[in-house]
Amino acid sequence: MRDEERSGERGLDVLVWVKATEPDQIITTYAETAERLQLPGSTSDDSGSVAEAFMAWLAATKRRWLVVLDDITDPATADKWWPDGNAHNGRVLATTRRDDAVLSGKGRTPIPLDLYTAEEARAFLHRRLTDAGHPRLYDTDAVDPLIKELGRLPLALGHAAAYMINKRCTTSDYLARFRDTDIGLSNLLPPDADTEGYGRPVATALLISLTAVQAVDATQLARPLLEFISLTAPQGHPAQLWSTPPALQYLRTSRPGHRRWLRRHQPVVTAQQVQDALNCLRTYALVTQDTSDAPIRIHALTARAVRETIPARTKxxxxxxxxxxxxxxxxDLDHQDRELAASLRMNTLHLDEHTFPALWQPDVHACIYQVSDSLTAVGLLDQAVDYDRVAVQQSTELHGPEDPDTLTARSNLAVSYRVAGRRQEAL
Structure with a gap:
């Protein structure tokens, strides 16, 4: 929530911007806002109840407010946490890639933002190349065919523009490279794996950019780093993730083009080398990062294309x-760093989704249980119960009902029930 004085400049008393990818992000932000507004009951350990109190306050207050629900991925779940705006005091602005019916009900007005038009795509390329000081790279005769090949996708056009600027490559030259690369793409992304029609232009542009990155990446870490990042949440992951000992140790032995017996003798990977590799990826717009301390993000379509290139045996x-x-x-204490805890939970869930059952076999990884503990610690009690129910089911199916991992999952579920005040179910 921004301060009243700052938001008041925009005709608002309260402005709340929520990362709405996961419901616990919405609940946590609402609870923190209630505490900041010093609403009755805002000091409760049950974040869900505090969030509901904040929504009730929005419905009754005479203060002017705006709530932005950014990047909703599950409209049905987010619907519960969608405040009731009214013509006088409140408004809700939501962004999403989904088009579910629930998004257009209850007085909500969808405003579709689809692909670039041909005119918008031409303007984007011209402006991007001109702003970078290379207007001569804009070859008018090749622009329209290139835009068509890229499907007018903003992401693919962004990859292409970054490549052209870095390689001093004209639109004609890039079009030729794109068509040559697309011919051999079927092994990477078969047509039946791209039912939306989005992946193929992005995957082709990605391969062109990856080739360029690997040519200038002295560390040889950019490709393995990108494979790692493709398994993170598109909404961002902590930049310090890649300076942890497990990540550095794996990167030391994962450089492409080295025989296994040589990999054991590779020098230690330094944090600076990781930064240099990340800089290469940022330069070619494969990942984004606002500041050196900000989360690192990857577009969902780029991530999907990269995941297709990871060998199944290494995933x-x-x-x-x-x-x-x-x-x-x-x-150690999730409630003292809620933002970091929320990011780690989201990235763990995303990792599990795209690599299942890797984190469950041969035994359950500790981070699976950490998510349960974290949800309870920050007062997301209903979410903890729902999560633990799924964990029990999955562990039972994979390991059997009497396996120690299944018993641990059941114990976590019992704890979540008890903390949520559902003692009979806990018993």
Whole structure:
């Protein structure tokens, strides 16, 4: 929530910007806002109840407010936490890639923002190349065919523009490279794996950029780093993840083009080398980072294209290493660093989704249980119960009902029930 004085300059008394990818992010932000507004009951340990109190306050207050729900991924879940705006005092602005029916009900007005038009795509390329000081790279004759090949996708156009600027490559030359690369793409992204029609232009642009990155990446860490990052949440992950010992150790032995017997003798990877590799990826717009301390983000389509290139035999290893790295960053007291804890939970869930059952076999990784503990610690009690129910089911299916991991999951569920005040279910 921004300060009243600052938001008041925009005609508002209260402005709340919520990362709405996961419901616990919404609940946590609402609870923190209630505490900042010193609403009755805002000091409760039950974040869900405090968040509900904040929503009730929004519905009754005469103060002017705006709530921004940014990047909703599950409209049905977010619907519960969608405040009731009214014509006089409040408004809700939501962004999402989804088009579920629930988004257009209850007086909500969808405003679709689709692909660039051809005119917008031309303007984007011209402005991007001109602003970088290279207007001559804009070859008018090749622009329209290139835009068509890129599907007018903003992401693919962004990758292409970054490549052209870095390589001093004209739109004609890039079009030729794109068509040559696309011919051999079927092994990477079969047509039946791209039912939305988005992945192919992005994957082709990605391969072109990756080739350029690997040519200038003296550390040889950019490619393995990008594979790691493709398994993180697109909304961002902590930059310090790649300076943890598990990540550095794996990167030391994961450089491409080295025989296994030589990899054991590779020198230690330094934090500076990791930064240099990340700089290469940022230069070609494969990842973004606002400041050196800000979260690192990767677009969901770029991440999907990269995941398609990870050999199936190595993905479980990468998953376990990344889980080790996430575990190293987890704060001792989640409620004292809610933002970090929320990011780690989100990235653990995302990692598990894209590598399942790697974090469950041969045994359950500790970060799976850490999510349960974290949800309870920050007062997301209903979410903890729901999470533990799924954990019990998955562990039972994978390991059996009497396995120690299943018993641990059941114990966590009992604790979550008890903390939520559902003692009979806990018993």
């Amino acid at each position: 479980p290893t990468i998953a376990r290493v990344m889980a080790d790295a996430l575990q190293r960053l987890w704060p």
